[in-house]
Amino acid sequence: MSAVLSTPPANPDAALAHFAAKLACETDVSDVRADLESGVRGVVVVDTRSREAWEQGHIPGAVHLPTAEIAARAAELIGPDQVVVTYCWGPGCNGSTRAALAFARLGHPVKEMIGGYEYWVREGFPTQTPLGLRYNSVDPLTAPASGAACAC
Numbered sequence: 001m002s003a004v005l006s007t008p009p010a011n012p013d014a015a016l017a018h019f020a021a022k023l024a025c026e027t028d029v030s031d032v033r034a035d036l037e038s039g040v041r042g043v044v045v046v047d048t049r050s051r052e053a054w055e056q057g058h059i060p061g062a063v064h065l066p067t068a069e070i071a072a073r074a075a076e077l078i079g080p081d082q083v084v085v086t087y088c089w090g091p092g093c094n095g096s097t098r099a100a101l102a103f104a105r106l107g108h109p110v111k112e113m114i115g116g117y118e119y120w121v122r123e124g125f126p127t128q129t130p131l132g133l134r135y136n137s138v139d140p141l142t143a144p145a146s147g148a149a150c151a152c
Helices: 012-025 029-038 051-056 067-077 095-105 116-122
Strands: 026-028 043-047 083-087 110-114 127-129 132-134
Touching (some): 012 110, 029 043, 029 110, 067 095, 083 095, 083 116, 095 110, 116 127
Parallel strands (some): 043 083
Antiparallel strands (some): 127 132
16 A cells, blocks of 8 residues: 555645645745845845844844734834745744744735745855854755755
């Protein structure tokens, strides 16, 4: 008996709805980096971690807005026409999910960056620290060792 087929796959209509909804709510570190590098307007990346975590390193160009402060401070930092992309530490943390929910409650269009800061670093993308930009080595388990985009 097949482990894969022990639960039948969804019909194509159900799969279409599921995957379209998933992509409407999520983005990945590679796509966020591509948009930041090309200067796409209307997207704001929000780091939802603590001040200590932010100072340890963050995505260049991100806005620091811890989840607990979103309701009180979002209006002063985020334009109403901007799509918010939230991130936190990584897949083991649901802080970016809570933050995305807080932005949605305020009426902002929002996506969660899957992988979070962990995968940003593991894919070798630069991070901003108090000492300047830091360039990280690529983890070959998460991206091509050459640093080239995976083109997926």
